[in-house]
Amino acid sequence: MGKRVIVVGGDAAGMSAASQARRANPGLEVVVLERGHHVSYGACGIPALIAGDIAAPEALVALTPPAVAARGIELRTDCEVVELRPAARQVVVRGGGTWRYDYLVLATGAAAVRPAWAGENPANVVTVRSLQDGIDLRRWVDSAGGRRAVVIGAGPLGLELAEALARRGVDVSLVARAKQLLSGFEAPDVEAVTAALTAVGVRPLLGRTVASLRCAAGRVAAVVTDQGEVGADLVVLALGVRPASELAARAGLPLGAAGGLVVNDRMRTATPGVFAAGDCVEVPHVVTGERVFAPLALTANRTGRVAGDNLAADSLGRASSQRFRGTAGSLIAQVAGFTIAGVGLNAAQATAAGFTVAVLSREYHSRAAYYPGGRPLRLRIVVDRHTRRLLGAQMVGEEGVAGRIDVFAAALHGRLTVDDVYHLDLPYSPPYGPVYDPVIDICGRASLEL
């Protein structure tokens, strides 16, 4: 009989690990234990589901249970693992059943941050993390039940959800402690986004600290802030996520400084037979080399694939060629007609990481100056003064951001200097940019100034 792989968690990382394990060694028995009801869904599409741009939740499901079965993977949904017994190579599921494993993949993902003031789970205070969360929120929007939502948190997910709700006619307040949207970006870069989000009907209430929730009959009636109450039929918490690593921690697996599991570049933990992948692990940052928590879809998919390939190779007594090379913290989001993107480190992160930074920022046009239809494009780069190496880039605009930001991602991986990027022969045509593309121009300016 073949060796058994137990995968805990059936989303991006878990299903990638399971699929790759079976692909690389079809003799493996692969079992995925998923606490929820859905597996392998595109969580990043949930705002579009809320907005109604995507009609049915099923569209977000990448792998249906029959497709999983066709890959030779045994899937158990609504099956929560409550204990790991690494010494015995067993996991215990809710209800008391145990599963023995030869290889274990922990892909428990991330959990939404829920501050203490959010209280004892009132029914109308929600987080949006799982597909079920998305389905529930969409149902709330589709019903005529409540018309006032308060979104707390001004990161990308908060903005996407706020916009989606506003576009469905909900009265939306966006409450955040920061004085601006998207605190990882510089204030001038996101001013136009704030205006555009307001224009689609979101009321930004920035620079406000939430003190508590005022409840009545087990439901929140208002969010109490240091600057007054904001009435609410629904409160959406969008305060970020943290690694869901408690299960592993309880079993004695070590966590890193960011709270994620510690793995090597093959996604192997120090515990025999145990791999981990996705949002529950810490991964190296390509710029700093430091281990960071980077809950991003591509990293989850990739680290899952690496885990699956490596355990399969191990089961065959071989070595896998697959390693994970790192994250650049790459982010892109569409908000109120704007594209907001960042790769690598912003100025504060770079300074904290010990670099002596130079920051250049400039407003460009997305097309040649004379070509009609161009839109402003704000670009900011962070450069190491000593080595002239690019450390990060941020871009905000209504056109020409996606793709262009990718050049900076490539530059970070290749450890390119601003001089290198200035010399890139990027294709030019007036509908797509000026002769000296913003990417080239800003690096040319840095090249001269540094």
Next chain:
Amino acid sequence: MGKRVIVVGGDAAGMSAASQARRANPGLEVVVLERGHHVSYGACGIPALIAGDIAAPEALVALTPPAVAARGIELRTDCEVVELRPAARQVVVRGGGTWRYDYLVLATGAAAVRPAWAGENPANVVTVRSLQDGIDLRRWVDSAGGRRAVVIGAGPLGLELAEALARRGVDVSLVARAKQLLSGFEAPDVEAVTAALTAVGVRPLLGRTVASLRCAAGRVAAVVTDQGEVGADLVVLALGVRPASELAARAGLPLGAAGGLVVNDRMRTATPGVFAAGDCVEVPHVVTGERVFAPLALTANRTGRVAGDNLAADSLGRASSQRFRGTAGSLIAQVAGFTIAGVGLNAAQATAAGFTVAVLSREYHSRAAYYPGGRPLRLRIVVDRHTRRLLGAQMVGEEGVAGRIDVFAAALHGRLTVDDVYHLDLPYSPPYGPVYDPVIDICGRASLEL
């Protein structure tokens, strides 16, 4: 008195050289001699001028004569240099005047190819190279004079012009010897473009050889092909360009295999005091290292700047840090709603350059599969089988081509392998692409297959 710089040619390369020379050494006397009437114009915008997307030709002029004067540059338009006397450090202009120089920059550009059958310059057989050419063609379109145009040549400029004319209501035939549009691309990649161009009113007549032009009263009445005549009120020749290097050749300056001037990476010729830049020179290709003719706007601007900086530094007894690092032959064009882009070598070029190539091609979507509004995106990469290094990429689609192709340009400059590109952390969000972006996915497939 300061040293004198004579720049022959006042478009992208010449004006870049002149401006940079003055910037780097304000003590230089800089004179630009331009044969035509306009300087420093965006030739790539001419199709948009024909189409009427740009209202006035002046919009294409980047530097007006007063702006040139404000940079301390003496500009002589309608002033053709007819002879170089490098031994005497003089140039001779039409009419017989001579100018002495300390530094000479040859920026004579490229000339449209005009085959023998195009004959003795009938008034209605035109090429579109200078701004004046564009103004004349626009005037023809604006008048109700002729309604049938035959565009000969199916490269990017031919297609852009054909589309522009069709959109203005002209009856347009597009005649080309090749059996497909854009012969640098593979046929399946451009099929949809052909259909789209037909839909905007262009009649593609492919696989036809032009034998002659049938004239009446000094004007062409029809293009005679091996498959019959095509009636024409106007014939537009779009058969490519060649280096305009005759002036230099007559003075004994050596030309390279592609017919362009030979320069080093500082844009210096072997002749004392003589620099050259722009379309009239050969430049190194970043993939092969070979000297090639690459008549591209960015290369012209950049090599001009390098020439100006180096001669200015020389005049100050210093060394310039500016060198030209090479072209990737990068191309992008908008045709009938499609974006067509290529960087580096196609399969035939790579094979001819001595590489053992692997080619991967695949159709993707521009957005996540479940996200509405995505469009097909065709992607093709050319890889060196031995080193796994990327040699080139081509992309065609209605969305998501610009920018995405830039990653491949960066990969070529950085000599990245398909494994390197597979590992890039490109930002992901459903409106902009799938989790494994096409760029990543195709390189991942190559990584597995090679």
